[in-house]
Amino acid sequence: MSVLPPVLETLRHGQTSVWMRPAPAGASDLSNEISMREVADAAARMARFEPVLAALFSSDGWDGRIQSPLLDYPAIDGAATCLVKADHLLPMTGSIKARGGVHELLCFAERIAAAHGSPGDDRALYAQYTVTVASTGNLGFSIGLVARAFGFAAEIHMSHDAKSWKKERLRALGAAVVEHPCDYSETVARARAAAQGRARTHFIDDENSRDLLTGYAVAASEVAAQLRARGLAIGPDRKLVVYLPCGVGGAPGGITLGLKHEFGADVLCVFVEPTASACMLVALATGERPPPSVYDYGCDNETIADGLAVPRASALVLAAVGSAIDAVVAVPDAALRAWVGTAWRDAALRLEPSAASFAGLHPFLARAAGRPNWPTLDHAVHLFWTTGGSRLPDSEFLPILSAARASV
Numbered sequence: 001m002s003v004l005p006p007v008l009e010t011l012r013h014g015q016t017s018v019w020m021r022p023a024p025a026g027a028s029d030l031s032n033e034i035s036m037r038e039v040a041d042a043a044a045r046m047a048r049f050e051p052v053l054a055a056l057f058s059s060d061g062w063d064g065r066i067q068s069p070l071l072d073y074p075a076i077d078g079a080a081t082c083l084v085k086a087d088h089l090l091p092m093t094g095s096i097k098a099r100g101g102v103h104e105l106l107c108f109a110e111r112i113a114a115a116h117g118s119p120g121d122d123r124a125l126y127a128q129y130t131v132t133v134a135s136t137g138n139l140g141f142s143i144g145l146v147a148r149a150f151g152f153a154a155e156i157h158m159s160h161d162a163k164s165w166k167k168e169r170l171r172a173l174g175a176a177v178v179e180h181p182c183d184y185s186e187t188v189a190r191a192r193a194a195a196q197g198r199a200r201t202h203f204i205d206d207e208n209s210r211d212l213l214t215g216y217a218v219a220a221s222e223v224a225a226q227l228r229a230r231g232l233a234i235g236p237d238r239k240l241v242v243y244l245p246c247g248v249g250g251a252p253g254g255i256t257l258g259l260k261h262e263f264g265a266d267v268l269c270v271f272v273e274p275t276a277s278a279c280m281l282v283a284l285a286t287g288e289r290p291p292p293s294v295y296d297y298g299c300d301n302e303t304i305a306d307g308l309a310v311p312r313a314s315a316l317v318l319a320a321v322g323s324a325i326d327a328v329v330a331v332p333d334a335a336l337r338a339w340v341g342t343a344w345r346d347a348a349l350r351l352e353p354s355a356a357s358f359a360g361l362h363p364f365l366a367r368a369a370g371r372p373n374w375p376t377l378d379h380a381v382h383l384f385w386t387t388g389g390s391r392l393p394d395s396e397f398l399p400i401l402s403a404a405r406a407s408v
């Protein structure tokens with residue numbers, strides 16, 4: 001075997017690894033695979049459905065908006081201005097999957113209603129259809145919850161990483177849970193095959209879906225408006241660095257698509273992965289297409305970050321935004337776990353390990369410092385996207401906290 005690039009050598013040993021583009025990407029580095037017109041359509045659709053979702057979830061007091069707060073976070077060593085985009089607090093679902101997953105569900109509901117000339121709240125009509133998806137947990141929960149509220153049957157295919165409490169929670173909603181003794185990529189393939197040719201069934205394809213990606217991308221204009229409302233102007237003198245947890249890449253990829261359109265090279269999009277499942281790092285560092293599997297680079301895909309336990313990145317995401325991802329930081333599980341503890345202690349954020357985007361900060365800063373063609377980041381705003389965890393039961397959260405405490 002030929003000699004691996006240094007970043008793949010450290011990755012193979014389970015050590016913190018950073019891949020970085022020679023210079024930050026601008027909006028012109030996006031391909032034309034997905035247009036901003038499609039993203040604007042997604043935003044309009046989500047707005048149109050707000051009253052529908054509010055009515056479906058009236059007893060929960062949700063207003064139907066899929067939006068999260070932008071929170072202050074105390075200064076971290078090397079990062080004076082820190083903010084948190086708190087998608088772990090997204091209403092009802094408690095994870096970033098509400099954006100892409102619920103958007104795709106709305107697309108499906110809209111198509112069926114239009115085909116039948118129905119006003120769009122016809123449970124008897126929706127009950128004739130099944131929505132199916134593969135998930136390590138959060139995508140299945142977001143889709144299962146909202147699909148059941150519309151009246152759809154829901155079938156959720158889960159990989160062996162999926163936590164049992166996430167499966168039980170789905171069954172309690174009336175979703176069918178199909179368990180697979182294999183990893184996420186294989187589970188997606190099996191779920192896709194199971195749905196093929198079945199009447200009245202819509203498969204939400206986490207590896208290939210445009211509706212997922214555009215739903216995630218809507219978050220960029222939301223956060224841009226929140227930054228403006230704070231009077232934080234982003235530009236050449238004040239860069240925005242955004243840390244995004246990455247599984248297949250749909251959520252961070254969609255957000256990168258939107259952010260690069262908003263801010264061009266003044267935003268730096270840093271993807272954060274566990275070393276065991278660093279599928280985006282491997283895809284970008286090798287340039288191999290279709291995207292390679294992490295197993296071929298000595299990673300075992302075993303991680304406490306169940307939402308990121310993905311061996312192969314999405315080919316659609318790589319085609320649409322691969323050239324606009326500025327950096328990928330892969331960190332060991334211990335770093336994710338430690339940050340779950342720190343974020344709880346310093347800001348009372350209840351996060352799951354997959355959401356601990358903070359772990360990308362120091363490895364990224366160390367590599368960016370003094371790098372030719374990279375801007376200085378002295379006055380940068382550091383924005384950590386927290387992607388899930390507010391719905392973790394104590395029985396899950398407390399052991400992570402004590403393990404985090406024990407390790408420092």
Ligand SMILES: *Cc1c(COP(=O)(O)O)cnc(C)c1O
Binds near residue numbers: 095096139245
């Ligand atoms: C799914 C998920 C992500 C990453 O999303 P991808 O689209 O798979 O890249 C990040 N954090 C959490 C908590 C998730 O559930």
